[in-house]
Amino acid sequence: MRQIFLDTETTGLDHRQGHRIIEVACVELENRRLTGRHLHRYVNPEREVDAGAMAVHGISNEFLEDKPKFIDVAQELRDFISGAELVIHNATFDIGFLDMEFGRINFPRTLEVCSGVQDTLKMARELYPGKRNNLDALCERYQINNAHRTLHGALLDAELLAEVYLAMTRGQESLIMDQPTSTQAALQEDVAQRPPRERPPLIVRRAEAAELEAHLQVLEGIQKESKGACLWLQPETESAGSAS
Template sequence: MRQIILDTETTGLEPSQGHRIIEFAGLEMVNRKLTGRSLHLYIHPERDIDPDAERVHGISLDFLADKPRFAAVGPEIADFLRDTELIIHNAPFDVGFLNAEFERLGIERIDTLCANVIDTLVMARDQFPGKRNSLDALCDRFEIDRSNRTLHGALIDCELLGEVYLWMTRGQNSLVMDIDLDVGGGADLGALEFERKPITILRPNAEELTAHAAYLDELDKAVKGTCLWRSLETPPPAEPQA
């Protein structure tokens, strides 16, 4: 299944108050590898941008003056997302804005347009309860370089989130998961017997034994007695039984 790592920037916090998307970014991933296909758009919101929001992402209305309205790019975004699994940090925020924008255009909602939504914030809270789980905090936890992230931006946040998602989902693979076992339907895998190959033992040659003995002699001199290794090699005689 295609996965899309997705992020948006907006004019404010609440689509119910008429706030709009001003930046959309999505990176395509297949089999845990980025394909190089992406969609990145700046969008004129047809309204003012809240000063608090602008301080976060640094996108001004002047910058967006010549950018397309959502009505012009909404169908392209919907086609890019169709039948995919979305990977989003704090998914309700971005999904809420996309649903509001799509509804204005008569486009189906995310829950029917896409196959699934993975919220990496929920995943992080499950894996690291009681800890900070912002994107910045997760990058620091996984030692992901975020030096280029001076402001929030949809595209760079997608790139960072992709790395965070791979770290959180890499896990421990089964030691036998790649073995093709033709055991027939209903076979009890726990009853399978695997052949153990004999352990190869490499014994020292005469030159190596001589060098080892010389090394132990030096240890004896250093401890002014018998070094521990010699006592292990030559255990003391057993006590006579009464």
């Protein structure tokens, strides 16, 4: 089965307010193995990035000035995801933006091109009700090193999501076929003989009072820019890694 782990960054939180995609990334997995193929594009949104969103992903208006417009990358993106199952953290957010962008140029909607969508945020909430289930929390829970994730970025987040998904669904590969082909059997044997992966210990650095205050000021700025739609200030609502 071919799966695509997809993430976007955007100019703001709501495509219905005219916000646009500024970065899209896809990472390919086939039969639960990373293929090494990926697609990563920055996009000129033809509008300014909100200050609150820029604080999250760090992508400036100046950086995007010479980047292609969405119409210039749409066919390449459509071809890459065609026929695959999409795996997205907080899929409603990204699918909403993709459908808006595709609709602007009269392309089919996302689910008319792909075989389906899995939302890992929904999966995580079912597995861990009442707990934090954003991407950072899941990386910590499954001991996936995300120390290099200082800002949100579509390609890095898609790569981390692939690792998280494999950890969340470990064991499901045995359910794919009762009688595996010789190729599948060889792959399973290779995985079984592979030594356990050692991960460096996570370094936990608690935020200081001044840092917590600065973080709150950033969230309040996002709250103001989004007219009260800041996900991080809404109880029991957790963001994905999309403006995430």
